[in-house]
Amino acid sequence: MTKQVNKDAYEFLPYCYPDRWASYYYQLREVIKLRPSSVLEIGTGDGVFKRYLKNNTDITYTNLDIAADLSPDIVGTVEKIPLPDKSVDVVVAFEVLEHIPFERFETALSELARVARKAVVISLPHFGPPVKFSMKVPFLPEIRLAFKIPFPKKHIFNGEHYWEIGKRGFSVSHIRSVIKKYFSIEQEFIPFENQYHHFFVLSLNFKEQK
Numbered sequence: 001m002t003k004q005v006n007k008d009a010y011e012f013l014p015y016c017y018p019d020r021w022a023s024y025y026y027q028l029r030e031v032i033k034l035r036p037s038s039v040l041e042i043g044t045g046d047g048v049f050k051r052y053l054k055n056n057t058d059i060t061y062t063n064l065d066i067a068a069d070l071s072p073d074i075v076g077t078v079e080k081i082p083l084p085d086k087s088v089d090v091v092v093a094f095e096v097l098e099h100i101p102f103e104r105f106e107t108a109l110s111e112l113a114r115v116a117r118k119a120v121v122i123s124l125p126h127f128g129p130p131v132k133f134s135m136k137v138p139f140l141p142e143i144r145l146a147f148k149i150p151f152p153k154k155h156i157f158n159g160e161h162y163w164e165i166g167k168r169g170f171s172v173s174h175i176r177s178v179i180k181k182y183f184s185i186e187q188e189f190i191p192f193e194n195q196y197h198h199f200f201v202l203s204l205n206f207k208e209q210k
């Protein structure tokens with residue numbers, strides 16, 4: 001696995017568009033709900049997730065990235081995480097695993113399962129034209145509805161993403177079947193605000209019972 005982007009790719013205006021900013025809420029919500037004492041983040045990104053946990057919680061935070069110029073705590077690859085088995089409570093990988101060829105996706109999943117004690121939370125890009133409806137009436141809860149129009153075009157490597165859910169050969173059911181080899185899917189969702197990010201909250205119980 002080799003570095004794909006330069007550090008300046010994470011500058012605020014080109015990187016933190018409103019949809020992505022909404023995803024930070026869901027990243028933090030799902031991890032904090034798990035009440036971990038320690039978290040390992042795969043990929044440093046722009047550090048928003050890191051800074052919130054370190055400044056506002058007692059969670060011990062560590063990150064790993066292949067790009068040394070991003071100053072990660074650990075320089076390494078998700079395909080061979082240089083940590084002992086069951087060394088952190090929760091491992092997260094947000095918009096990371098699509099940066100490796102799909103034939104190595106399972107290797108990455110097996111490493112996430114090996115290192116985590118309690119759970120793994122990931123998000124993956126989900127291609128497809130979205131349709132969204134929102135209606136708010138005073139004094140009543142907001143009504144929201146969103147869905148994707150199936151459009152299984154062939155994925156072409158763009159220098160970063162080797163594959164995306166919703167592209168030809170990468171249906172949601174296929175990605176689920178691969179994930180279930182290593183985890184039990186406790187929850188999955190696509191945030192209304194960001195229809196491009198598909199979240200999975202994964203339990204290790206399934207693997208430990210095998």
